[in-house]
Amino acid sequence: MSTTSSGPRTRMSPQQRREQLLDLGVRLFATRSLDEISIDLLAQEAGISRGLLYHYFGDKVAFREAVVRRAADDLVAQTEPPAEGDEIAKLLHSVAAYVDFVDANYEGYLSLVRGAASEPALRAVYDDAFRALGERFFDIGSSIVPDTPASRLLVRGWQAMTEELVLAWKAGETDLTRDQLLDLLVASLPALMGALPA
Amino acid sequence: MSTTSSGPRTRMSPQQRREQLLDLGVRLFATRSLDEISIDLLAQEAGISRGLLYHYFGDKVAFREAVVRRAADDLVAQTEPPAEGDEIAKLLHSVAAYVDFVDANYEGYLSLVRGAASEPALRAVYDDAFRALGERFFDIGSSIVPDTPASRLLVRGWQAMTEELVLAWKAGETDLTRDQLLDLLVASLPALMGALPA
Structure with missing residues (x-):
């Protein structure tokens, strides 16, 4: 053995x-x-x-469920923003960790995203992780993201956008470099918040 | 008979x-x-x-495939922006038509989104419609959306975000009204373009 x-x-x-x-x-x-x-x-x-x-x-x-739940926990842990630094630096750190996680775990992550669409048990794992990642902005009292129903919806949209873009980038569907992708994702969150009604 | x-x-x-x-x-x-x-x-x-x-x-x-393809064609046709008006008005018209389509065809649309994740034939239909909707900005030479690799990626992200938000709204997961949702979606596209590198 x-x-x-x-x-x-x-x-x-x-x-x-x-x-x-x-x-x-x-x-x-x-x-x-x-x-x-x-x-x-x-x-x-x-x-x-x-x-x-x-x-x-x-x-x-x-x-399978135990493996997926562990992988989702890893994703949440690895994207934990650092305690120090300004908010944009923390956001960059967290987004970079997300991109690197998808990069390193592409096949599994993609199959989770796809499986979550049709299998309730996988969707539960996916939704829990998605929610945990989104809740961070509100747990830390972000100055970039106010806590309103509209901003909560936009954060959720930004997360869906981020996933779409990172999967597209990983699949080779854009010529953007990793750094260009990161810049775009990090700049897009405060930009979206600028779309909130006054 | x-x-x-x-x-x-x-x-x-x-x-x-x-x-x-x-x-x-x-x-x-x-x-x-x-x-x-x-x-x-x-x-x-x-x-x-x-x-x-x-x-x-x-x-x-x-x-099933013929039904789904017809429904996707209907979506693309119904969200066609009007020939007249400024770009934001056209965008609002198109986004409103998308929201109303999802509202009126929720069960079927949701099952297409979910089915597309795991079934290649459905994914082909979904991807064709998604691409047709996104290509509009570039076909008409939009002044809101420049034609660069980064803006093309952002439009794709905005589409994913829009789908996420409309499905969340329809599922009752936000208190926003239809008009508030529309305002947010229409304002978010130019806002995202503001995140593009100079």
């Missing part, structure tokens, strides 16, 4: 082992769509039996 | 009859998701045999 980079599995608790397998699932998810992630693939990559995987995750659907 | 509002079917050519059935399918699509549209339902509503419907449309998948 093979071991993984975290060491022999005999030293780990079941919970640790489950976490490690989830990490592996998320790594596989980076370059594969949800349909390509299976218990078989994970068992093969982890060098353990399918039975043990079913023991940890229940069934294939529960495993 | 029942007749429809266009008169007895004996006076119509097969092509006219097919068009009429397609119109009926599009009307049904307004208040039903794609999954709910079936040959059975259409046969029942049109008062003709299933066999005749298969004769006109081939199979269920082809029928």
Whole structure:
């Protein structure tokens, strides 16, 4: 039986082992769509039996959901703005982290976006992450984004726009460089707020 | 056998009859998701045999695709800006027509948006309509929207944002009125263009 980079599995608790397998699932998810992630693939990559995987995750659907939820949590964590700096610098940091996440996890992320449209369980994960990312502006009391019904709707629109543009950029559908894309996304939020009624 | 509002079917050519059935399918699509549209339902509503419907449309998948394509064509036609007026007035007219289309065809439109995420045939229809709507700004030589790679990307983002906001509004997820929504969408396009690099 093979071991993984975290060491022999005999030293780990079941919970640790489950976490490690989830990490592996998320790594596989980076370059594969949800349909390509299976218990078989994970068992093969982890060098353990399918039975043990079913023991940890229940069934294939529960495993996919656990992987997607972990990946979404990673996205929210990685795009956390830094504590210091002005708001535009924080926004740039956060947007850059989002672009880099999509860049590094394109296949999985795209399959989540697409799957979320038709599968309620995936949509729940997607919506939770989308909401968490959007709520940040209001949690921190942003000076760029006032807290009104109209600005909340615009933030949501800006998020949908950002996703569309980053996926288009990653798919090679624009000649813009990563830096040009970042500049556009960061400049577009305050610009949109300028469209709010006085 | 029942007749429809266009008169007895004996006076119509097969092509006219097919068009009429397609119109009926599009009307049904307004208040039903794609999954709910079936040959059975259409046969029942049109008062003709299933066999005749298969004769006109081939199979269920082809029928659904024909309905969706017709609905998308209707969307593009109905949102055509008027020939006269200033650009903001034209934009308002077009955006209002889009909002009203989604309002009147919510179930079907939502199922197209969702289905397009996972079904390539639906995605092709959706993408064609999305592109046709976006291309308008460049076909007419808009003074609001310059024709650069960055502005083309932003228009695409504005379209994604518009769709997100109109669906959220229709789903009752914001307290904004239709007029407030329209004002926000119309003001957001020039505002976004202000985010373009000089």
